[in-house]
Amino acid sequence: MKKISTLDDLKKAGDKGLKSLFPGSVKIVVGMATSGIASGAREVYEALSAEIKKRKLPYILTGTGSMGMDFIEPLVDVIEKDKPRLSYGKMTIDKVPQLIDQIVKGTIDKIKPIYRVDEEDIIAKKEKKQYLKGALPEYLREIPAMYDIPFYKKQVKIATRNCGIIDPENIEEYIARGGYLAAQKALTSLSPESIVEDVIKSGLRGRGGGGFLTGVKWQSCVAAKGDIKYVICNGDEGDPGAYMDRSVMEGDPHSVLEGMIIGAYAIGAQEGYIYVRNEYPLAVANLTKAISDARSRGLLGKNIFGSNFNFDLKIGKGAGAFVCGESTALMASLEGKAGEPRAKYVHTVEHGLWDRPTNLNNVETWANVPVIVARSGKWFSEIGVPHSTGTKVFSLVGKINNIGLVEVPMGIPLKDIIYDIGGGIPGGKKFKAVQTGGPSGGCIPAKMMDLSVDFDALWEAGSMMGSGGMIVMDEKTCMVDLARYFIEFLASESCGKCTPCREGVRRMNDILHDICAGHGQEGDVEMLESMAQGIVDGSLCALGGSAPNPVLSTIKYFREEYDAHIKQKHCPAGVCRALIRYEIAAKKCTGCGVCAKKCPSECISGEKKKAHKIDQKKCIKCGICMESCKFDAITVK
Amino acid sequence: MVNFIIDGKKISAEKGTMVLEAARANGIDIPTLCAHEAVSRSGACRLCVVEMKKGKRAKIVTSCLYPVEEGIIIETKNERVMNVRRLVLQLLMARCPESDVIRDLASQLGVDAQPRFAADEDKSKCILCRSCVRVCEEVVGVSAIGFSCRGADKAVSTPFNEDSAVCIGCGACAFICPTGHIEMETTEETRKIWGRTFKMKTCDVCGRYFAPEDQLKYISKKTGVPLKELAVCTNCR
Numbered sequence: 080m081k082k083i084s085t086l087d088d089l090k091k092a093g094d095k096g097l098k099s100l101f102p103g104s105v106k107i108v109v110g111m112a113t114s115g116i117a118s119g120a121r122e123v124y125e126a127l128s129a130e131i132k133k134r135k136l137p138y139i140l141t142g143t144g145s146m147g148m149d150f151i152e153p154l155v156d157v158i159e160k161d162k163p164r165l166s167y168g169k170m171t172i173d174k175v176p177q178l179i180d181q182i183v184k185g186t187i188d189k190i191k192p193i194y195r196v197d198e199e200d201i202i203a204k205k206e207k208k209q210y211l212k213g214a215l216p217e218y219l220r221e222i223p224a225m226y227d228i229p230f231y232k233k234q235v236k237i238a239t240r241n242c243g244i245i246d247p248e249n250i251e252e253y254i255a256r257g258g259y260l261a262a263q264k265a266l267t268s269l270s271p272e273s274i275v276e277d278v279i280k281s282g283l284r285g286r287g288g289g290g291f292l293t294g295v296k297w298q299s300c301v302a303a304k305g306d307i308k309y310v311i312c313n314g315d316e317g318d319p320g321a322y323m324d325r326s327v328m329e330g331d332p333h334s335v336l337e338g339m340i341i342g343a344y345a346i347g348a349q350e351g352y353i354y355v356r357n358e359y360p361l362a363v364a365n366l367t368k369a370i371s372d373a374r375s376r377g378l379l380g381k382n383i384f385g386s387n388f389n390f391d392l393k394i395g396k397g398a399g400a401f402v403c404g405e406s407t408a409l410m411a412s413l414e415g416k417a418g419e420p421r422a423k424y425v426h427t428v429e430h431g432l433w434d435r436p437t438n439l440n441n442v443e444t445w446a447n448v449p450v451i452v453a454r455s456g457k458w459f460s461e462i463g464v465p466h467s468t469g470t471k472v473f474s475l476v477g478k479i480n481n482i483g484l485v486e487v488p489m490g491i492p493l494k495d496i497i498y499d500i501g502g503g504i505p506g507g508k509k510f511k512a513v514q515t516g517g518p519s520g521g522c523i524p525a526k527m528m529d530l531s532v533d534f535d536a537l538w539e540a541g542s543m544m545g546s547g548g549m550i551v552m553d554e555k556t557c558m559v560d561l562a563r564y565f566i567e568f569l570a571s572e573s574c575g576k577c578t579p580c581r582e583g584v585r586r587m588n589d590i591l592h593d594i595c596a597g598h599g600q601e602g603d604v605e606m607l608e609s610m611a612q613g614i615v616d617g618s619l620c621a622l623g624g625s626a627p628n629p630v631l632s633t634i635k636y637f638r639e640e641y642d643a644h645i646k647q648k649h650c651p652a653g654v655c656r657a658l659i660r661y662e663i664a665a666k667k668c669t670g671c672g673v674c675a676k677k678c679p680s681e682c683i684s685g686e687k688k689k690a691h692k693i694d695q696k697k698c699i700k701c702g703i704c705m706e707s708c709k710f711d712a713i714t715v716k
Numbered sequence: 717m718v719n720f721i722i723d724g725k726k727i728s729a730e731k732g733t734m735v736l737e738a739a740r741a742n743g744i745d746i747p748t749l750c751a752h753e754a755v756s757r758s759g760a761c762r763l764c765v766v767e768m769k770k771g772k773r774a775k776i777v778t779s780c781l782y783p784v785e786e787g788i789i790i791e792t793k794n795e796r797v798m799n800v801r802r803l804v805l806q807l808l809m810a811r812c813p814e815s816d817v818i819r820d821l822a823s824q825l826g827v828d829a830q831p832r833f834a835a836d837e838d839k840s841k842c843i844l845c846r847s848c849v850r851v852c853e854e855v856v857g858v859s860a861i862g863f864s865c866r867g868a869d870k871a872v873s874t875p876f877n878e879d880s881a882v883c884i885g886c887g888a889c890a891f892i893c894p895t896g897h898i899e900m901e902t903t904e905e906t907r908k909i910w911g912r913t914f915k916m917k918t919c920d921v922c923g924r925y926f927a928p929e930d931q932l933k934y935i936s937k938k939t940g941v942p943l944k945e946l947a948v949c950t951n952c953r
């Protein structure tokens with residue numbers, strides 16, 4: 080492949096990329112990230128390919144990453160000359176012939192697109208590029224524009240700027256959207272110091288959890304003594320339910336590479352590592368391809384962009400332990416040692432990987448860097464709120480209508496994420512709380528819906544930004560059970576090195592189990608609080624240091640639920656099996672007998688057309704009867 | 717020299733000194749379980765924590781690993797510190813109910829067992845202080861033992877719990893273990909440790925059994941001193 084060493088080379092490669100992004104003929108793009116594949120994107124892709132072949136159509140078919148709308152995947156985009164890009168959701172194999180019919184005939188009469196995109200915002204270049212030429216065709220007037228639908232309206236895409244748009248395996252499409260322009264500018268016309276300064280000015284804080292100022296971290300790594308320095312990308316992403324980093328690595332791997340090239344140049348590193356967990360095979364594959372393409376184009380290796388800067392990247396694979404996302408454990412793991420943290424009184428920016436100065440940043444942090452360098456730190460700092468600038472990607476999961484990945488400006492009110500973007504709670508249930516910051520984050524109750532989503536406000540509320548997981552809970556969630564669930568996870572993920580975390584978290588787990596099982600004792604809450612303080616203070620690393628958060632925050636906001644479990648032996652949400660009973664209201668029961676048939680423990684009896692009864696002694700509290708009753712006669716107490 | 721305060725006392729120490737040593741040199745006692753002088757420090761037990769104030773911020777640090785800094789104010793016995801120490805000891809008492817070392821240390825510090833923690837039955841006396849693993853690696857140089865599993869299941873063992881081919885039967889791990897968890901049985905002719913039985917060697921001079929043959933062979937190989945010269949016990953040397 081032709082090397083890219085000048086701005087002109089970059090332009091040429093970008094022009095090729097533009098041709099494939101905005102082709103003169105029909106192009107069909109399938110969202111093939113892990114989330115898409117899980118909902119059947121591969122089958123849809125194959126069906127499309129077969130249909131196109133069968134009809135001998137000159138259509139181009141490619142894959143892309145995820146747009147974040149998991150709730151309507153598989154997503155298929157259709158791009159036709161001079162027309163808006165149209166996105167079709169919930170595609171199935173059956174709908175494939177209809178879709179092709181529509182394209183051939185120029186209609187949308189059988190399946191309606193969810194939204195259209197008239198022009199593409201190329202944020203790294205501060206440019207817009209038109210799909211639509213001329214007036215919007217009459218038949219597309221009813222289709223909303225992408226940024227008019229509630230899911231996207233309040234989103235601003237910087238870190239995920241290319242996800243779901245480009246083919247992640249096509250370096251030229253990345254370049255076409257302004258990719259590697261920032262690296263070219265940095266390496267050929269900016270001094271390392273000025274880059275560090277601009278990143279400081281941008282206010283960018285680490286997206287991996289700690290929220291440390293990225294530029295300041297870079298500066299200490301610059302100041303550290305040593306000829307050999309490393310940069311590392313943390314793609315471990317161990318939080319259950321979180322997948323923002325996976326999405327970026329799968330959907331836009333070059334954005335991470337470019338960020339790392341710029342960072343390495345600014346810091347004076349010659350080598351870098353991307354640490355990804357083995358459970359992310361597609362991320363590993365796309366990163367591997369990206370590294371190999373970048374290398375063959377001369378964007379990695381010696382004398383990048385004709386400068387005297389040399390840099391190369393390797394991928395390190397993790398075995399999927401949550402603790403390996405912690406910086407010192409990650410470095411130990413990269414060195415081939417057990418993934419255990421060490422005390423950080425000796426900073427990794429001075430003594431990191433193989434005892435050399437090392438700068439570690441999260442995937443999303445790195446992905447932001449090229450845009451900051453391209454558009455300036457000042458531009459970035461004006462997005463978001465003063466001490467939390469830019470955007471943050473969240474994975475919105477749990478009891479929420481629009482499950483997916485969203486990128487929003489910092490400081491957005493929590494309620495905008497839950498109701499506008501997330502579309503509220505399914506089944507008409509009430510919103511109860513949201514867990515932010517992953518398993519060791521905290522719960523924010525519904526009454527704090529106006530909270531500004533930024534590093535400091537979340538911290539003050541007893542939670543944290545973490546890496547961006549958001550688990551939404553409805554009224555049917557028991558907060559004690561929830562705390563128990565997270566603590567159980569953390570107890571099993573403790574590396575076991577230090578006493579408070581290894582022993583303390585599991586003892587908290589025991590007490591929470593007791594409370595949920597009806598064996599809670601007077602004073603347990605105070606005991607949990609005092610243990611939490613000891614574990615937070617005494618643990619060696621931040622896993623133990625933050626593990627008690629889910630307990631502390633649920634005690635803070637839902638103390639009455641703990642009391643109900645302990646004192647009244649009652650679970651208000653009707654979740655903890657030992658504390659609930661299912662009952663049939665005689666007045667409502669029609670005696671249809673459906674519940675009796677469904678009950679796996681055969682403990683419901685009654686005559687036909689007469690009120691039925693549950694034998695409480697035999698009831699296993701599975702709740703199947705309640706789900707099966709059409710007359711809402713069964714309640715849980 | 718670096719100047720700072722521990723428990724209200726003005727102290728100065730050389731740069732690089734750990735808070736623990738600085739305190740001890742000045743008669744201030746800080747309890748420890750994993751900071752053995754023969755091996756490098758891991759910060760595993762967390763018993764030695766102290767509170768450090770720097771400017772407005774006060775945080776808990778590990779005194780055995782924290783190098784002294786100009787102007788810091790250390791408190792080694794305030795309530796926040798004691799809360800951590802109490803918890804650590806109660807957790808270790810529940811883990812190792814049979815360890816008299818832990819029980820005695822707890823009673824010295826006025827800490828009672830926590831009845832809310834059910835006593836473990838499967839951990840014996842190991843508190844996972846890491847001294848044995850470190851002495852085997854750093855001092856003996858054979859790395860015959862290490863850790864298996866993580867979290868509460870973490871345990872010291874030979875790899876895969878099989879007989880270790882590299883163990884020389886020196887017993888350094890058993891000697892360093894603060895709680896006596898590691899079982900070593902030495903009779904006249906044999907020594908049993910980590911599931912293996914080692915043959916002991918007699919002293920060429922007095923004829924008494926004094927060291928495992930494998931250990932002497934290992935020392936000879938490592939130092940180049942002929943095995944014959946090593947076959948004399950310390951008493952007769």
Ligand SMILES: Cc1cc2nc3c(=O)[nH]c(=O)nc-3n(C[C@H](O)[C@H](O)[C@H](O)COP(=O)(O)O)c2cc1C
Nearest residue numbers: 285286287313316317404405406440441444621622
């Ligand atoms: C238990 C634990 C798990 C962590 N997991 C991750 C992770 O999966 N990804 C990540 O980027 N940071 C993780 N972190 C935070 C890292 O230690 C580190 O602060 C971060 O990667 C630094 O990058 P940033 O400054 O760009 O945020 C974890 C921290 C702890 C204590």
Ligand code: SF4
Nearest residue numbers: 574576577580620623
């Ligand atoms: S806090 Fe937990 S994870 Fe961190 S070192 Fe201690 S035992 Fe390991």
Ligand code: SF4
Nearest residue numbers: 842843845846848893
């Ligand atoms: S066996 Fe003894 S020395 Fe080894 S870790 Fe356990 S308590 Fe420490």
Ligand code: FES
Nearest residue numbers: 750761762764780
């Ligand atoms: S003595 Fe310092 S942590 Fe164990």
